[in-house]
Amino acid sequence: MNNIKNKKSGFTCYIIFWLSQSVSQLGSAMTGFALVIWAYKQTDSAMAVSLMTFCSYVPYIIVSLLAGSFIDRHSKKTIMLVSDSVAALCTVFIWGMLAGGRLEIWHIYVANAITGFMNAFQQPAQSVAIGILVPRELYARASGMDSFSNNLLTVVTPVMAASVSAFWGLEGVILLDLCSFVFAFCVLLLFIRIPEEQTGEKKKETPFSGLKDGIAFLKERKGLASMILSMCLINFLSRLTYENILSPMLLARTGGNEQLMGMVSSVLGMGGIAGGLLVAAGRIKGKPVKMLYLSAAFSFLFGDLCMGLGRNVWIWSLAGLAASVPIPFLSAGQQQILYNRVPREIQGRIFAVRNALQYSSIPAGILLGGWLADYVFEPFMSGGSRAAAFLGMLVGAGKGSGMALMFLCTGVLGAAASFYWYGNREIKALDAEEEG
Numbered sequence: 001m002n003n004i005k006n007k008k009s010g011f012t013c014y015i016i017f018w019l020s021q022s023v024s025q026l027g028s029a030m031t032g033f034a035l036v037i038w039a040y041k042q043t044d045s046a047m048a049v050s051l052m053t054f055c056s057y058v059p060y061i062i063v064s065l066l067a068g069s070f071i072d073r074h075s076k077k078t079i080m081l082v083s084d085s086v087a088a089l090c091t092v093f094i095w096g097m098l099a100g101g102r103l104e105i106w107h108i109y110v111a112n113a114i115t116g117f118m119n120a121f122q123q124p125a126q127s128v129a130i131g132i133l134v135p136r137e138l139y140a141r142a143s144g145m146d147s148f149s150n151n152l153l154t155v156v157t158p159v160m161a162a163s164v165s166a167f168w169g170l171e172g173v174i175l176l177d178l179c180s181f182v183f184a185f186c187v188l189l190l191f192i193r194i195p196e197e198q199t200g201e202k203k204k205e206t207p208f209s210g211l212k213d214g215i216a217f218l219k220e221r222k223g224l225a226s227m228i229l230s231m232c233l234i235n236f237l238s239r240l241t242y243e244n245i246l247s248p249m250l251l252a253r254t255g256g257n258e259q260l261m262g263m264v265s266s267v268l269g270m271g272g273i274a275g276g277l278l279v280a281a282g283r284i285k286g287k288p289v290k291m292l293y294l295s296a297a298f299s300f301l302f303g304d305l306c307m308g309l310g311r312n313v314w315i316w317s318l319a320g321l322a323a324s325v326p327i328p329f330l331s332a333g334q335q336q337i338l339y340n341r342v343p344r345e346i347q348g349r350i351f352a353v354r355n356a357l358q359y360s361s362i363p364a365g366i367l368l369g370g371w372l373a374d375y376v377f378e379p380f381m382s383g384g385s386r387a388a389a390f391l392g393m394l395v396g397a398g399k400g401s402g403m404a405l406m407f408l409c410t411g412v413l414g415a416a417a418s419f420y421w422y423g424n425r426e427i428k429a430l431d432a433e434e435e436g
Helices: 001-045 046-071 076-099 105-133 136-191 209-220 220-239 246-253 260-281 287-311 313-324 327-341 342-357 361-381 386-394 401-422 425-433
Strands: none
Touching: 001 046, 001 076, 001 105, 001 136, 046 076, 046 105, 046 209, 046 361, 076 105, 105 342, 136 260, 136 327, 209 220, 209 342, 209 401, 220 287, 220 327, 220 342, 220 361, 220 401, 220 425, 246 260, 246 287, 246 401, 260 313, 260 327, 287 313, 287 327, 287 386, 287 401, 287 425, 327 342, 361 386, 361 401, 386 401, 401 425
């Protein structure tokens, strides 16, 4: 009876934590969106905007390799409070420079790099904290709630950022972000209790101890290692197209129609919301490995291919739904496997190493996708060759057809990779271990 009460109490605590963090993430996303617009207007350069994301990811990946043992040996709550506070100070710095009329693009690069550094500690600590608060049987539901909030932000952020900016300018957006930070900080500090397990006397460790232990753990569990490497490839392919050249392709193929581009982007977010709600409600269940890889295959096969073949907003919107609805199931499958297969006392270092490996391909995908679109696929489709003419029967001709062809490539490669990994014996054995 007491165990049931503890589980309910832990999940209730998680819901409060989730709500407060969602509010804080909305504030941060609004600031990020507004700063992207500001940076593009100042520089008129897409590369300058891409570098904002690049400067955030690179420190995150590097520091994640070293942060694991520190996270396991220290209070998860304290790590999150300190990390969020440093990120908030960076926002205060940006606001101060803006208010004084001295803000430059390199200031944003530095602030993003520091924030990425702190996120390397904050995100694994938060993942471990969720594993402590949420009962084992509700891991998938918690992942669905997280996917729901992330995709809701995708839909809501542009509208709210534009509305606040219209009345109070960029300074107003940043001040609202700081208010959301104060709210989430107070909730975590005063109302969220995260039990810390005692693991005996803490031995002295070097910064590389967590990396060494994490890699050793994954070497012994080849199924988990293969799963993380496969997600690295999936992240790379998704950054080549969907999260990189989708907007430029839609603008190119619609004659610069921002409304149609916004409609497709909103549908992508709504699809993620729908998928997140389905997972959070616990209505659709399945083996974690099956959820992960078949969801990925469906997203690539019907999302990317239809996006590349589409010629109007209705097909692109259907493609957006096909691509985004399965993603929460993919995330839930992976989270369920990790929480159930990794001992809690080393989850910090495993999540940190996982983040470094799994997300290391994202900066490469961001930079390579733009380069391939500008210097390879678009020139190829406009070159007048027989191959270009044949492929033009599939994706059309004119501006944007090269980027559409890129979607066909990622659709085929992503689906093939997903089916390959799903058939991998070491990965499929994870489902057998879950049943055991």
